[in-house]
Amino acid sequence: MGSCISTESGSSFPSSPLSPTPRVRKKRIAKRSGSTSPSYLDYPKDEPLHRIPGRLFLNGSSQVASLFCQQGKKGTNQDAMIVWENFFSRKDTVFCGVFDGHGPYGHMVAKRVRDSLPLKLSTQWESKKNEENVLKEISLNSATGTTIEATNPPFQLLKQSFLRAFRGMDRELKMFTNIDCVCSGTTAVTLVKQGEYLVVGNVGDSRAVLGTRVKGNSIAPVQLTVDLKPNLPGEAERIRKCNGRVFALQDEPDVARVWLPNNDTPGLAMARAFGDFCLKDFGLISVPEISCWKLTENDEFVVLATDGIWDVLSNQEVVDIVASVPARSSAARALVQSAVRAWKYKFPTSRTDDCAVVCLFLDSKDACSDSA
Numbered sequence: 593m594g595s596c597i598s599t600e601s602g603s604s605f606p607s608s609p610l611s612p613t614p615r616v617r618k619k620r621i622a623k624r625s626g627s628t629s630p631s632y633l634d635y636p637k638d639e640p641l642h643r644i645p646g647r648l649f650l651n652g653s654s655q656v657a658s659l660f661c662q663q664g665k666k667g668t669n670q671d672a673m674i675v676w677e678n679f680f681s682r683k684d685t686v687f688c689g690v691f692d693g694h695g696p697y698g699h700m701v702a703k704r705v706r707d708s709l710p711l712k713l714s715t716q717w718e719s720k721k722n723e724e725n726v727l728k729e730i731s732l733n734s735a736t737g738t739t740i741e742a743t744n745p746p747f748q749l750l751k752q753s754f755l756r757a758f759r760g761m762d763r764e765l766k767m768f769t770n771i772d773c774v775c776s777g778t779t780a781v782t783l784v785k786q787g788e789y790l791v792v793g794n795v796g797d798s799r800a801v802l803g804t805r806v807k808g809n810s811i812a813p814v815q816l817t818v819d820l821k822p823n824l825p826g827e828a829e830r831i832r833k834c835n836g837r838v839f840a841l842q843d844e845p846d847v848a849r850v851w852l853p854n855n856d857t858p859g860l861a862m863a864r865a866f867g868d869f870c871l872k873d874f875g876l877i878s879v880p881e882i883s884c885w886k887l888t889e890n891d892e893f894v895v896l897a898t899d900g901i902w903d904v905l906s907n908q909e910v911v912d913i914v915a916s917v918p919a920r921s922s923a924a925r926a927l928v929q930s931a932v933r934a935w936k937y938k939f940p941t942s943r944t945d946d947c948a949v950v951c952l953f954l955d956s957k958d959a960c961s962d963s964a
Contacts, residue, residue, distance in 0.1 A: 653922075670946055695868070701773055781896050897949045
């Protein structure tokens, strides 16, 4: 939240007209042959998403994850999160994501992406003929901290599924008249864990960090994503080639922002995002950075969080907090509470940002239990 700013008081863009949500035709799609558990495709199109088994989006925990989101002091909570177990109708597959909205309708954009993006990804993946064992076909030569080779054919298949899902999501937002996405948007850091593999897709400046055991039994962070901010050379070059501008304001010299060519708006503090269509012709994109990782027995958990966490806590502090909680079910809450305290200490005159956290545990222990 709080990633857009204008140097002109009262500057605005025309809003999209609001119209009622079109009714979705009721239809039940037959189960895939050989499927052992229901897919989202097996539910009526008007089935409320919150009633789908294994789909979590509120504060709480499950056998594999802990989730917590807390509103900051900047207004409406614009963060959203999700954990979807048994994803792709597979018991060994989990989808996770956190989304940090910004702009007047950022909270609506974040929730829309939270609800729609997993469905689009599942549709893309299910459409691939050899999807069922695609991750198991990936070379076993990679180690923790090293991504699977970009030229690996199965990884390319997964990458294309992510790219198409993200592209379809942005297209949906542009056509969806119930949310004005001209100057509103969201980040998205998403993860699919299938067996011993992670596939990570990221847009914006939310972050995913792996916690892994190293020598001496200490916990070490491995950052799985790059914060896609406008000050990165490649991002800035693309934006400027499209006639967008990148610069920081005098009162926050460390925060590079994206601006229109001839107007000091909207001042977006990230180089990639869903929505924000006022900037899409000027270098802002919704194309995700995608990586695939093979887990080892030393890898314990992954933390996905919005910048309300990372702005005040280091990667090392985050993994230390999660590793030290007495109950896994409270890991995400403990992390948010630590971030809130850090905000008050480091920025006593600033308003605390929204915080959303998903902690995905990688071993067989129960996150709902009272033991770590």
